[in-house]
Amino acid sequence: xxxxxxxxxxxxxxxxxxxxxxxxxxxxxxxxxxxxxxxxxxxxxxxxxxxxxxxxxxxxxxxxxxxxxxxxxxxxxxxxxxxxxxxxxxxxxxxxxxxxxxxxxxxxxxxxxxxxxxxxxxxxxxxxxxxxxxxxx
Amino acid sequence: xxxxxxxxxxxxxxxxxxxxxxxxxxxxxxxxxxxxxxxxxxxxxxxxxxxxxxxxxxxxxxxxxxxxxxxxxxxxxxxxxxxxxxxxxxxxxxxxxxxxxxxxxxxxxxxxxxxxxxxxxxxxxxxxxxxxxxxxx
Amino acid sequence: xxxxxxxxxxxxxxxxxxxxxxxxxxxxxxxxxxxxxxxxxxxxxxxxxxxxxxxxxxxxxxxxxxxxxxxxxxxxxxxxxxxxxxxxxxxxxxxxxxxxxxxxxxxxxxxxxxxxxxxxxxxxxxxxxxxxxxxxx
Amino acid sequence: xxxxxxxxxxxxxxxxxxxxxxxxxxxxxxxxxxxxxxxxxxxxxxxxxxxxxxxxxxxxxxxxxxxxxxxxxxxxxxxxxxxxxxxxxxxxxxxxxxxxxxxxxxxxxxxxxxxxxxxxxxxxxxxxxxxxxxxxx
DNA sequence: GTGGTCTAGACCACA
DNA sequence: GTGGTCTAGACCACT
Numbered sequence: 001x002x003x004x005x006x007x008x009x010x011x012x013x014x015x016x017x018x019x020x021x022x023x024x025x026x027x028x029x030x031x032x033x034x035x036x037x038x039x040x041x042x043x044x045x046x047x048x049x050x051x052x053x054x055x056x057x058x059x060x061x062x063x064x065x066x067x068x069x070x071x072x073x074x075x076x077x078x079x080x081x082x083x084x085x086x087x088x089x090x091x092x093x094x095x096x097x098x099x100x101x102x103x104x105x106x107x108x109x110x111x112x113x114x115x116x117x118x119x120x121x122x123x124x125x126x127x128x129x130x131x132x133x134x135x136x137x
Numbered sequence: 138x139x140x141x142x143x144x145x146x147x148x149x150x151x152x153x154x155x156x157x158x159x160x161x162x163x164x165x166x167x168x169x170x171x172x173x174x175x176x177x178x179x180x181x182x183x184x185x186x187x188x189x190x191x192x193x194x195x196x197x198x199x200x201x202x203x204x205x206x207x208x209x210x211x212x213x214x215x216x217x218x219x220x221x222x223x224x225x226x227x228x229x230x231x232x233x234x235x236x237x238x239x240x241x242x243x244x245x246x247x248x249x250x251x252x253x254x255x256x257x258x259x260x261x262x263x264x265x266x267x268x269x270x271x272x273x274x
Numbered sequence: 275x276x277x278x279x280x281x282x283x284x285x286x287x288x289x290x291x292x293x294x295x296x297x298x299x300x301x302x303x304x305x306x307x308x309x310x311x312x313x314x315x316x317x318x319x320x321x322x323x324x325x326x327x328x329x330x331x332x333x334x335x336x337x338x339x340x341x342x343x344x345x346x347x348x349x350x351x352x353x354x355x356x357x358x359x360x361x362x363x364x365x366x367x368x369x370x371x372x373x374x375x376x377x378x379x380x381x382x383x384x385x386x387x388x389x390x391x392x393x394x395x396x397x398x399x400x401x402x403x404x405x406x407x408x409x410x411x
Numbered sequence: 412x413x414x415x416x417x418x419x420x421x422x423x424x425x426x427x428x429x430x431x432x433x434x435x436x437x438x439x440x441x442x443x444x445x446x447x448x449x450x451x452x453x454x455x456x457x458x459x460x461x462x463x464x465x466x467x468x469x470x471x472x473x474x475x476x477x478x479x480x481x482x483x484x485x486x487x488x489x490x491x492x493x494x495x496x497x498x499x500x501x502x503x504x505x506x507x508x509x510x511x512x513x514x515x516x517x518x519x520x521x522x523x524x525x526x527x528x529x530x531x532x533x534x535x536x537x538x539x540x541x542x543x544x545x546x547x548x
Numbered sequence: 549g550t551g552g553t554c555t556a557g558a559c560c561a562c563a
Numbered sequence: 564g565t566g567g568t569c570t571a572g573a574c575c576a577c578t
Contacts, residue, residue, distance in 0.1 A: 021237050091242065092252065094234070095235055103260070116253065119232050120249075
C-alpha cells in the first residue's frame with residue numbers, strides 16, 4: 001500500500017507524502033480512515049519514525065490528514081481544495097519542466113498526451129470529483 | 138533571456154539548466170549559437186561561477202550544449218533525443234506528481250489539459266520537430 | 275454547554291477546563307451549582323473519563339471547583355483571585371504572543387482592541403465583579 | 412537578542428520562533444538582514460541544530476523569513492500579512508483564554524487594558540505599519 | 549560555509 | 564497505545 005524506493009534520490013519523507021496522497025486519491029484509503037501509526041509505518045518501510053512523522057506533519061499542514069491527540073492519524077474528511085497563486089506558479093513550472101524533459105526525450109505532443117491520459121486514468125479515472133462535498137452524499 | 142529566482146527552492150544550477158533548455162526550445166538561441174561564457178553568465182545572474190559551470194557541465198553531459206576548448210560554449214547542432222527506461226520512469230513519476238498536486242488544488246481534467254496545452258504552445262507550438270529531422274539535416 | 279473540538283490541537287482536558295471556566299464566568303453555572311459527574315461529562319463529550327477526571331482535578335487545584343466526597347463536584351462558592359508573580363509573567367507572555375500573531379495578521383491596534391472588547395463583553399460584560407466582593411458576601 | 416528559557420515548558424523551537432518574531436517586530440533585525448546560521452544559533456542557545464532548523468522552517472512557512480540555498484537565512488523583505496479564517500478563530504480563542512485567566516487572577520478590564528497597552532507599546536509603539544509596503548518606501 | 553535529510557534513541561504529554 | 568520534542572551525530576547538496 002505505502003511504498004518507498006531507497007534507490008530513488010527523492011527524499012524519503014516526500015516519497016511517503018506522495019505515497020499517502022496516491023493511496024487516498026486512488027480510494028485505497030477513505031476519508032476518516034486511520035493511517036498506520038508513525039511507528040507502524042516506520043517499521044513497514046524500514047525507516048525512522050522521525051521520517052514518517054515529518055511526512056505526516058506536512059500532510060497535516062496541507063489538510064490532507066488530521067491528527068487526533070493520542071488517538072492517531074486519519075484521512076481528513078473535509079478536505080477543501082484551494083488554489084494559491086504561489087502553488088499555481090509552482091505547478092506551471094513543474095509542467096513546463098515535464099514538457100521540456102519530454103521534448104528532449106523526443107516525445108511529441110501526442111506521446112505526452114498519451115502518457116498524461118494513461119496516468120490520469122490510473123489515478124483518478126472518473127473519480128474526478130471525489131474530494132468535493134457533493135460526492136460524499 | 139536567462140533568468141533565475143534565488144528564492145525558489147529549486148537549485149540554482151538546475152534553474153540555469155532549465156533556462157538554457159527553454160531558450161533553445163523556444164528558438165531564442167539556435168543550434169550552433171554561442172552561449173555566454175561561464176563568467177559572463179555568472180555576472181548576469183549575480184551568482185557564483187561554479188554554479189554556472191556546474192549547469193554547463195550537466196548540459197554538456199546531456200549533449201545539449203558543446204564546449205570547444207578555447208572557443209566557448211555552443212548549442213549542440215546534432216542533438217539526438219533518446220528515451221532511456223530510467224528517464225521514462227522519472228518522467229512518469231513527475232507527471233503523476235503533477236496530476237496529484239493539480240487534483241489537490243481542485244483542478245479537473247479539463248483544467249489540467251488547458252494548462253498543459255497553454256504551456257505546450259508557449260514552449261513548442263508547431264516547432265515540434267526543431268530538434269530532430271529538420272535539425273539533423 | 276460544555277464543548278470540545280477533537281481536531282483542535284489544544285489538549286482535550288485543557289479544553290474542558292476552559293469550557294468549564296467559560297460557563298462559570300458567563301454565569302451559565304453559578305457558585306454552588308453541581309457539575310455533571312465525570313462519567314456523565316465523558317459520555318456527553320464522547321471522550322475518556324480519565325480525561326475529564328484530569329480536567330476536574332486541575333480545576334480543583336485552582337480552587338475553581340470543589341469535590342464533596344460521595345456528593346459530587348460543585349462550582350466553588352469562595353473563589354479568591356490571587357495574582358502570583360509566575361502567573362503574571364505567563365499572562366504577559368501570552369498577551370505578547372497574541373499581539374505578535376495579530377500584528378503578523380495585519381491587524382492594527384484598533385482592530386485588536388475591537389476584538390478584545392468584543393470578547394470581553396461576550397464573556398464578562400458588566401459582571402466584572404461576580405467572583406469577588408459580591409460572591410464572597 | 413535571541414533568548415530561550417530552558418525552565419519554560421513551552422517547546423524550545425516555539426520559543427525560538429517567538430524570539431525571532433519579536434526581534435523582527437521590534438526592529439532589532441530588519442527585512443533583508445541575515446539571521447544567524449542554524450549552527451551558530453544552536454551554539455548561542457546551547458541547543459541542538461535540529462531544533463533551530465525546525466524553528467527556521469516554520470518561520471519560513473509563515474513567510475516571515477526566507478532561505479537562500481547555501482547562503483543562509485534572511486528576514487523576508489516582502490512579508491504580506493493575510494488573515495485566514497482558521498487563524499482568526501485561533502487568535503480569538505487565545506484572547507478568550509487570556510481574558511479568562513486574567514479574570515481568575517482578579518484583574519479588571521482596566522487592569523487588562525493597561526497590560527495590553529504596555530506590551531503593545533513595548534513591541535510595536537508607533538511602528539504599527541512597519542510591515543506594509545508604504546513604509547518601505 | 550549554508551541548510552536539508554536521516555538515524556538511533558530518549559523522554560514526555562495525552563487519551 | 565498515540566504523536567511531539569529533543570539530542571547527538573552523520574552525510575549530502577548547494578553556493
